[in-house]
Amino acid sequence: MSHHDVSYLEPKGSFWQTVWSWVYTIDHKKIGVMYLTAVLLAFLLGGLFALAVRAELFTPYQTIVTETGETITKGEALRFIADRWVENGSTLTVNNVYNRxxxxHGAIMVFLFIIPAVPAALGNFFLPIMLGAKDVAFPRLNLMSWYIYVFGSLLAVYSLVNGGVETGWTFYTPYSTTTNWGSTTAMLLSAFILGFSSIFTGMNFIATVHKLRVPGMGWFDMPLFVWAIYATAIIQVLATPVLGITLLMLVFERTxxxxxxxxxxxxxxxxxxxxxxxxxxxxxYIMILPGFGIASELLAVHCHKKIFGYRAIAFSSIAIAAISFIVWAHHMFTAQSVALNAIFSALTFLVAIPTAIKVFNWIATMYKASISINTPMMxxxxxxxxxxxxxLTGPPLATLASDIHLHDTYFVVAHFHYVMMGGTVLAFIGGLHHWWPKMFGKMYWEPGAQLAGILVFVGFxxxxxxxxxxxxxxxxxxYATYIEELTTLHQISTIGSWILALGLxxxxxxxxxxxxxxxPAPKNPWGGLTFEWETESPPVEHNFPHEPVIVHGPYDYESVVPPHCDPAEYPVARPPAGGANGTNGTNGTNGTHHA
Amino acid sequence: MMLLEPISTLLATTSNPIKRAWDHLWFYGNTDASNFAAGSDAVFFFIFWVSAFFFVLLMVLMVIFAIKYRRVPGKSAPVSASHNTPLEIFWSVVPTILLAVMFFWGLIEYLPTRVAPGDAEEIQVVASQWRWDWVYDNGASPLNTEVIANMESPIFALPVNKPVKFVLSSLDVIHSFYIPGFRIKRDVMPNMYTQLWAEPTQVSHSWNEDTEEWQVVPEMARGDFDGFYLACTEYCGDQHSQMWGRVMVLSQGDYERWKTQQADTSGIPLVQLGGDLHKAKGCVACHSVDGSRGTGPTWQGIWGKTHTYVGGGSGIVDENYIRESILEPAANIVEGYPNQMVSYQGQLTDRELYAIVKYIQSLSDNAEDVAAAEAESEAEMAAKQEAAESEGGADGDAAGGGE
Incomplete structure (x- = not known):
């Protein structure tokens, strides 16, 4: 058996040899699958904390005197945990448990889940394949960044178990340096270490995109998912060191x-x-740009149509990455001078423009398309x-007069969950269904996935x-508790979280x-045109049986029959001048062999 | 925006039930309560209607396209443009213009909020974990409390139609001063003064001569929580969610009466004053009086107890230990508790300090101590009254006030 025809998932000899082949792998696909498993575990863990938080908020605290004259406190859903969590010889308060x-929830979802989710899991798996490469530019660095991620994540979980962190994921001083210092330090170091994992992944992807595109593939022949991951990688490499330095300064200050x-x-x-x-x-934007990339792929493939405004979408990703560096102080409108506020309010609005352009392009892609209604498209x-x-709920927060009222309220909570979960996570789940057959060589139960999707959408x-x-x-x-007038709204929100959990x-x-x-999944279940749909499902160890050849753009649905697809099922609207049936024929291996 | 004209006209009529339901949905009915509320809300709703227009437009198009252009196997999508420069320029320029309007309008409404008029009455606001304390220009610092979010929270008052400037400072970590009804917010910093101002425009409470209590005016009575409140919006630790205050807006006359009431505590017996201070000064956030555990030791039965201190040593809880714990909390921490409390040096008068000592003493099971505490308190009252009578002046309704 050679590397050319064995699936990457094929066991290697005995059980332990197979385990070793994963532990020690430098195959970007295996690393991607390991990342996927880890980020899904982190998502589960962070999600359970979210459910606990919502459960506590179902009712506010209320002290009442019963008929027998006994004083009892109601509305403390987390009481049973507080009473069992003993620290320094006494139990915790409910407030304390809620704050932890x-x-x-925040720290796990941000550092362990959403930052690595798309780039390190799906990006790792598909970025090299989409470029027609055998692997990323630095496979060993890739494995190293995975182990750094594992180590950082374990340290984060340790800090939660050992003492707990109650600073919020933002670690604002001076509160963060005056409370539970041991476990807070562990969490800060964990975020610091996870930052290196993120930087290494970003460096690797930048090098891969620059150097390992298949011969003949220009920048504008790259799929938009690659553009989005590339823009993300730039931010990862340039911004993450600042976090590392800041967290270290915090540790130094205290120590x-x-x-x-x-x-x-x-x-x-x-x-x-x-x-x-x-x-x-x-x-x-490290969190949301990859989501944009997935959305572009899902829409193009399942609309079976060339994406509208390819260059506008690609450049807007880069524009967003650039602008993202000059808007940070809009988080401090209630803390800083009028001049700074005016400048950062204006700069913040700049982000809205490329973002709006993307949304218009996506909707326009659906115009006169041929839309498959399936889980990824839904x-x-x-x-x-x-x-x-x-x-759209960003502008009220960028506008000074309205932000002063809305800053640090649930409006902000709702806004960023609509962006992070409604944007990135929904795109991630869609992308997971889209690429699942390719990654694991198995189809999934479509009606079940659609039902789950509806529950997630409604619950969210x-x-x-x-x-x-x-x-x-x-x-x-x-807030662990609140004034009673807000109870109804909180209860609706909590019930929503149960529907959402059921769907997930x-x-x-x-x-x-x-x-x-x-x-078993076919090689090209959706009729996609990018390179991953040319190879086997799941891909062979070196991604392609033969080095692929670029003969069409990533979204040329008008003139190319998708690889491995029946031309009767996917006829082309505009056959290319020279050939009758698209340049890429009915299988992916008809190109010239360069090897 | 012409299409929206009828909607905004409809929503502008105050007696209109739709308008009331709308205000209730967004702001729990609190609109126009300060000089800044209308401006902030107008910008918000401009953005809201622009957003609603684009959202509905985009979603309707998406659903129509998804239905109309559903895939038919064996048929391809017709050839169509993959970009269109005039269209793309159009949908880049229009949002840019709208966003520019939002920015400038927001800036224009915001600028005045940061410059208080010269004749504004100044109120000093001191925040700490986890309480608000306001000091008025006559030295008054509110003593009355009510339960908000299950915690005894101070009741403050403001004059209607007069600008008030709040000068904010924190004794420990960052807090944030937020009165949602007024649409004002500013972070409270430990290393510098920050300030903000507002002019309340709706009276929320008035003095009821019959019951001798402050009562919600009928127009403000809407449900469980009437009128305005103050909340902390920068996460500050354990009891962040219970760091509230009630804000009463009073007529000018009522406001003067209230300030006078609050300033003079000389008529209140020591133990009672100690109990009021326990709630009003935020002691209650950490020290229970019913034996339950909090951030600090409970006061119930603490008098006369021997405690081991963090870092060695021990001592009996007596007048001097309590005094030391209030003025220099970090000096001797009871074992098993964090070094959490800030110093109250300079924030309590000698009489208030002693009132807290007497109050703690009164919470002890030791009958002798309790009796002694009460006797002393009464003796002090008698002496006070004698002094007042000999001066020939009465303290008026100083004992009044409260709920």
Whole structure:
């Protein structure tokens, strides 16, 4: 058996040899699958914390005197955990447990899940294949970044178990340097270490895109997913070091009593906020740009049509990456001077323009298309729905007069969940269904996936749309309890979180069912034109049986019959001048062999 | 935007039930409560209607396309343009113009919020974990409290139609001063003063002569929570979610009466004053009086106890330990508790300090101590009254106020 015809998933000899072949692999596909498993575990863990947070918010605390004259406190859903969590010889308060849980939710979802989710899992797997390469530019660095991720994640989980962190994922000083210092330090170091994983992945992808495109593939022949991952990688490499430096300064300040941020030592707490958001705002685009890339792929492939405004979408990704570096201070409109606020409010609006252009292009792609209604396409539309709401609720927060009211309220919570979850996560789930047959060689149960998708969509909107009204009514974020008038809205939101969880668990079931009993996937189940649809499902070890040849653009549906597809099922609207049947024929191996 | 004209006209009529339901949905009915509310809301709703227009347009198109252009196997999508320069320029320029309007309008409404008029009354706001304290120009610092979010929270007052400037500072971490009804917010920093101002425009409470209590005016009575409140919006630790305050907006006359009431605590017996201070000064956030565990030791039965301190040593809880714990909290921390409390140095008068001592003493099971505490308190009251009588002046309704 040679590397050319064996699936990458094929076991290598004995059980332990197979395990070793994964542990020690430098195959970007195996690393991608390991990342996928890890980020899904992180998503599950972060999701459980979110459910606990929503459960606590189902009712506010209320102390009442019963008929027998006994005083009892109601509305403390997390009481049973607080009473069992003993630390320094006494139990925790419910507030304390809640604060640790919302911090855990935020930190896990941001650092362990959403930042690596698309680039490190799907990007790792598909970026080299989409470029026609055998692997990423630095396969060993890729493996190293995976182990750094594992180590950083374990440290993060350790910090939660050992003492817990209650600073919020933003670690604002001086609060963060005055509370639970041991576990907070562990969490800061974990974020620092995870940052290196992110930087290495980004460097690897930049080098891969520059150097390993198949001969003949120009920049504008690249799929838009690659453009999005490329723009993301630039931010990863340039912004993440700032976070690392900032977190280290925090650790140094506390350990060596050097006054940087803590006013008690002569520092300035707002300086910390500037440093932190100088990374963390670009990081928001590290989180969302890959989602944009997936959306472009889903729409093009399942609309069977050339994407509208390819260059506009590609350049807007780069524009967003660039602008993302000059808007950070819009997180501090209530903390800084009028002049800074005016400048950063104006700069923030600049991001809205390329973002709006993307949405218009995606919708225009659907015009006069040939749209397959399946799980990936439905997710593309859920993405458009939710991300558009997420995007449109940005301007009230960028506008000074309205942000002063909405800053740090549930309006902000709703806005970023519509962007992060409604944008990135919905795109990620859509992309997972889109590429699942290719990654694992199995189809999934389509009706089950569609039902799960509907539950996720409905649950998500019930959970988070409510929170816009909580925000305008003045409900501050990071609150364990609240005034009673807001109870109804909180209860609707919590019920939404249960529907959402039900949908996500159904997705998990569908995936497990697919691995266990799914039908074998064809090489090109959706009729896609990018390179991953030319190779086997799952791909062979070196990705392609023979080095692929670029003979058409990634979205030339008008003139090319998709590889491995029946021309009767996928006729072309505009056959190329020279040939009758598209240049790429009916299988992916008819190109010239360069080897 | 011409199409939206009828909608905005409809929503502008205050007696209109649709308008009321609309205001309730977004702001719990609190609109026009300060000089900044109308401007902030107008910008918000401009953005809202522009967004709603584009959202509906895009989603309707998406659904129509998804239905109309559904795939038929064996048929391909017709040839259509993959880009269109005039269209792309159009949909880049139009949002840019709208976004520019949002920015400038928002900036114009925002600028005045940062410059208080010269004649504004100044109120000093001191935030700490986890309480708000306001100090008025006559030295008054509110003593009355009500339960908000399950925590005794201070009741503050503001005059209607008069500008008030808040000068903010924090004793520990960053907090944020937020009165949602007024649409104002500003971070409270530990290393510098920050400030903001507003002019309340709706009276929320008035003095009821019969019950001798502050009551919600009928127009403001809308449900469980009437009128305005103050909340902390920068996460500040354990009881962040219970760091509230009630904000009463009073007529000018009522406001003066309230300030006078709050300024004079000399008529309140020591133990009672200690109990009021326990709630109003935020002691209650950490120290329970019913034996339940909080961030700090409970005060129930603490008098006369011997405690081991963090870092060695021990001592009995007596007048001097309590005094030290209030003024220099970090000096001797009871084992098993964090070093969390800020110093109250300069924030309490000698009488207030002693009132807290007496109050803690009164919470002890030791009957002798309790009796002694009460006797002392009464004796002090008698002495005070004598002094007042000999001066020939009465303290008026100083004991009044409260709920």
């Amino acid at each position: 849980f919302f911090t855990a 060596f009593q050097i006054g940087i941020f803590d006013p008690a030592l002569g520092g300035d707490p707002v300086l910390y906020q500037h440093f932190f958001w100088f990374y963390s705002h670009p990081a928001v 997710y593309a539309m859920y993405f458009l729905f939710c991300f558009t709401i997420g995007g 909107n019930v959970t988070f749309f409510t929170q816009f009204f909580l925000g305008t009514r003045g409900m501050p974020r990071r 668990f159904l997705h998990l079931f569908v995936f497990i069912h697919s691995l266990a009993a799914g039908k």
